Amino acid sequence: MLSRVSSASNLGLETIPVEVEVNLAERGLPAFEIVGLPSKAVDESKERVKTAIVNSGIEFPTRRITVNLAPADVPKEGSFYDLPIAVGILSLTRQCRLPKSSLFFGELSLEGTVRHTKGALLLALCAKERGIKNIFVPEPSANEAAIIEGVNVYPVESLNQLLAYLSGEIELLPAEYREANQAQAPVEAEFDIAEILGQEQAKRAMEISAGGGHNLFMIGSPGAGKTMLARALPGILPLLAERESLEVTKVYSASGRIPPQGSMIKIRPFRAPHHTISPVGLIGGGTNPQPGEVSLAHRGVLFLDEFNEFPRSVLEALRQPMEDGHLTISRSRKRASFPSRFMLIASANPCPCGYLYHPGKPCLCSQREIEKYRKRVSGPILDRIDLHVEVPVVDVKEFSHEQEVKKSAELSSQIRMRVVKAREMQRERFIKEGIHTNAEMKNKQIKKYCSLSKEVRQVLLQAMRTFKLSARSYFKMIKVTRTIADLEGSQGITVAHMAEALQYRPKTQNEG
Amino acid sequence: MRKSENLRTARRGEEIAARHLQTKGYRLIEQNYRTRYAEIDLITRYKGILVFVEVRTKRNEQFGSPEETINRNKINKLIKNAQGYMLKKGYNKKYRIDAVCVLLDKNGEAGRISHYENITL
Numbered sequence: 001m002l003s004r005v006s007s008a009s010n011l012g013l014e015t016i017p018v019e020v021e022v023n024l025a026e027r028g029l030p031a032f033e034i035v036g037l038p039s040k041a042v043d044e045s046k047e048r049v050k051t052a053i054v055n056s057g058i059e060f061p062t063r064r065i066t067v068n069l070a071p072a073d074v075p076k077e078g079s080f081y082d083l084p085i086a087v088g089i090l091s092l093t094r095q096c097r098l099p100k101s102s103l104f105f106g107e108l109s110l111e112g113t114v115r116h117t118k119g120a121l122l123l124a125l126c127a128k129e130r131g132i133k134n135i136f137v138p139e140p141s142a143n144e145a146a147i148i149e150g151v152n153v154y155p156v157e158s159l160n161q162l163l164a165y166l167s168g169e170i171e172l173l174p175a176e177y178r179e180a181n182q183a184q185a186p187v188e189a190e191f192d193i194a195e196i197l198g199q200e201q202a203k204r205a206m207e208i209s210a211g212g213g214h215n216l217f218m219i220g221s222p223g224a225g226k227t228m229l230a231r232a233l234p235g236i237l238p239l240l241a242e243r244e245s246l247e248v249t250k251v252y253s254a255s256g257r258i259p260p261q262g263s264m265i266k267i268r269p270f271r272a273p274h275h276t277i278s279p280v281g282l283i284g285g286g287t288n289p290q291p292g293e294v295s296l297a298h299r300g301v302l303f304l305d306e307f308n309e310f311p312r313s314v315l316e317a318l319r320q321p322m323e324d325g326h327l328t329i330s331r332s333r334k335r336a337s338f339p340s341r342f343m344l345i346a347s348a349n350p351c352p353c354g355y356l357y358h359p360g361k362p363c364l365c366s367q368r369e370i371e372k373y374r375k376r377v378s379g380p381i382l383d384r385i386d387l388h389v390e391v392p393v394v395d396v397k398e399f400s401h402e403q404e405v406k407k408s409a410e411l412s413s414q415i416r417m418r419v420v421k422a423r424e425m426q427r428e429r430f431i432k433e434g435i436h437t438n439a440e441m442k443n444k445q446i447k448k449y450c451s452l453s454k455e456v457r458q459v460l461l462q463a464m465r466t467f468k469l470s471a472r473s474y475f476k477m478i479k480v481t482r483t484i485a486d487l488e489g490s491q492g493i494t495v496a497h498m499a500e501a502l503q504y505r506p507k508t509q510n511e512g
Numbered sequence: 513m514r515k516s517e518n519l520r521t522a523r524r525g526e527e528i529a530a531r532h533l534q535t536k537g538y539r540l541i542e543q544n545y546r547t548r549y550a551e552i553d554l555i556t557r558y559k560g561i562l563v564f565v566e567v568r569t570k571r572n573e574q575f576g577s578p579e580e581t582i583n584r585n586k587i588n589k590l591i592k593n594a595q596g597y598m599l600k601k602g603y604n605k606k607y608r609i610d611a612v613c614v615l616l617d618k619n620g621e622a623g624r625i626s627h628y629e630n631i632t633l
Contacts, residue, residue, distance in 0.1 A: 029587075029611060029631040030579050062579065062626070 012336020525569025
């Protein structure tokens with residue numbers, strides 16, 4: 001007796017269909033074997049399936065059971081084969097017909113209930129692409145899968161419930177997508193940007209950075225407020241647009257970071273890994289490739305505090321994902337691609353003691369020490385960062401009239417309104433280009449959308465010569481200028497916009 | 513439980529198994545065939561195939577089912593014994609190894625008899 005159950009296996013963000021064949025042999029001693037390169041987690045599913053069936057009050061067949069996971073030469077990972085295997089066995093002993101064009105997916109508990117399983121969204125996407133009508137997923141993962149329209153997502157609570165449905169005893173309604181309540185709520189950052197004293201230039205740089213998805217490098221003495229500024233950033237970021245949201249949710253679904261009953265991710269991710277992170281932790285990797293911090297920060301913020309303290313190998317690994325917006329992790333057996341379009345916010349001290357540009361405190365570092373410290377971050381990395389800003393020490397005078405300053409300072413919500421407007425302009429501009437922000441523009445798109453008048457071009461060329469900017473910086477300056485204009489709601493680019501952008505140019509070491 | 517009681521259980525199970533197989537049309541050739549090293553519970557013939565039968569008997573399933581007591585090691589031993597027997601008798605045609613699991617009730621009667629064909633599959 002043979003039964004076939006369809007399922008699918010996720011590798012990175014891709015999904016391949018897997019056929020689960022279950023055979024109950026007439027001969028031979030009772031046994032339970034899984035073939036088709038199962039990993040440990042898949043092989044252990046034997047015990048979960050057996051116990052779950054018994055604990056559901058169903059007799060487990062004392063027959064020789066052979067399970068084949070086809071294609072047999074692809075290694076199988078994960079715990080979601082439990083449900084298709086159990087369904088295959090029970091369809092043979094209970095003689096129930098399996099619905100056509102359906103995928104089964106889910107991890108069983110020993111009790112016979114079905115657990116939240118990672119990757120349900122990717123399964124639904126795969127079903128849609130291949131024209132499969134129904135998918136059976138764990139009830140806690142059903143909402144996540146129901147994001148995809150055009151596929152019937154059946155929420156499975158337990159083996160008994162599924163069996164009752166398959167034998168026609170009860171009705172099962174496809175899950176309807178519900179948005180979680182907190183998804184619509186405004187973003188709560190740790191601080192409101194108005195709480196930060198002074199730092200007008202840095203705040204403006206944050207606004208530009210948020211407005212066009214630009215990378216930002218902050219340099220300043222300890223305690224000046226670099227970390228606070230970065231932590232306040234989520235408060236001025238707009239929510240994710242529909243398309244962006246799906247991209248982010250896919251990455252989080254693949255890595256099992258969506259909670260039970262979870263819905264689309266609307267809030268931009270903010271990732272702040274510690275500087276002891278390994279290259280694989282940042283970029284992603286593993287025998288079974290997993291997304292790293294750069295992919296988890298997709299469409300959001302990757303905040304690297306104490307930028308100079310990160311190992312050089314880690315920082316250099318950032319280059320390609322920053323440039324391309326996606327990366328492919330290749331290992332001997334498997335490869336996977338992940339998106340990595342993030343805003344890099346980096347902060348660092350100017351020298352090891354931290355007081356190089358401090359007006360009051362003397363710097364204790366030797367020239368050699370300072371040079372060594374600076375060299376930890378390579379030029380190519382700094383060249384890829386659009387905005388460079390200094391965060392000076394807060395003047396003591398600001399503290400004395402703290403209350404007045406706070407009142408006059410702009411609130412995060414006010415800044416966000418400008419940012420949202422600028423992003424809206426960009427969305428309309430790039431609707432046919434497949435990109436979302438100014439920072440993503442390629443040279444061709446820059447030429448198309450950022451026409452510079454003669455005077456503006458003159459200013460830029462003059463700056464190029466004086467500050468010895470690279471060709472890459474030339475285009476980066478134009479992108480930043482475009483964002484500054486967008487924040488003002490202006491279609492054209494003026495000299496004033498360009499002049500402001502030039503303030504945030506990369507500063508060479510001699511310049512300070 | 514003393515040793516002799518285990519043996520009695522086993523002999524009782526073998527009798528039940530032999531009778532069960534005979535009603536199925538198996539012809540009994542040997543019962544408790546002993547070599548210097550081991551014992552083959554039942555040797556039968558069915559449709560021209562020589563069938564060696566290992567009988568497992570239990571009084572209750574408190575300590576596991578009779579099926580669970582047949583492991584890979586035991587199966588390898590059964591194959592060796594069967595081959596030894598065939599070598600001695602000069603038999604070189606088809607053969608098969610079966611298992612019969614018998615669960616006895618309180619009165620020493622058969623509660624459940626399960627016959628597994630070709631366990632070396």
